[in-house]
């Protein structure tokens with residue numbers, strides 16, 4: 001029976017790159033988690049064991065650190081594009097280099113002192129090919145909650161359905177979103193990211209929700225309405241269930257729970273995933289290859 005090698009890619013995952021800019025007494029910090037992958041013709045490495053075409057993952061990691069200095073990190077997207085282009089140049093057998101970056105934000109305490117900001121992590125996935133490049137910007141662990149203006153009712157019921165309908169519940173999620181840009185040159189990545197984040201937050205807060213599905217769709221439409229250079233956005237949103245505590249069995253007179261005390265359950269959770277794409281968006285499915293967490 002003959003076998004054949006299927007899809008494959010290789011690289012260094014999760015290099016923790018911290019860049020301090022110390023040109024003046026007022027330092028700057030960029031704190032990244034960088035993963036790189038090369039795809040292309042690496043059959044020999046797998047089949048005959050010949051590694052002549054393989055740029056080691058160790059070299060990929062070293063390049064990630066070197067480029068933090070040589071290219072600098074004005075934004076994670078700009079850094080990832082430069083790193084991806086360099087890896088492709090250095091490895092002729094590769095057809096694509098993918099660079100995935102997470103950025104942890106620090107707030108300033110003083111000229112050279114910082115405190116790590118909790119919460120959301122800025123992300124990008126940049127795929128550089130021989131002809132073109134695709135940039136996905138994103139955010140993960142964006143934990144948001146609406147304490148009202150959320151209902152869930154009118155759903156399909158069968159003999160296993162016990163969920164009561166509700167017209168007033170807590171809606172909370174830890175959002176992961178990634179959005180694809182149609183251009184990679186001349187983009188102000190930091191401004192664009194800040195604008196998308198604000199739109200996501202404003203829309204989450206301002207939308208009456210009949211389901212998390214409807215809220216995600218509204219958030220996606222708002223981002224595409226605001227920024228015409230964004231072709232599509234994808235969401236993965238755990239529904240962080242908040243169950244009303246039943247006080248009825250307690251022997252305390254007058255103790256009521258009118259949407260005031262909840263159990264925040266961590267598992268299981270509903271997982272709602274959706275994409276919103278501009279009608280005329282050029283496809284770029286390769287850019288999403290191996291990007292985990294999206295349908």
Ligand SMILES: O=c1[nH]c(=O)c2[nH]c(=O)[nH]c2[nH]1
Nearest residue numbers: 152163210211212213239270
């Ligand atoms: O917003 C929701 N969408 C669902 O599909 C769902 N299913 C469920 O049990 N609760 C919810 N909430």
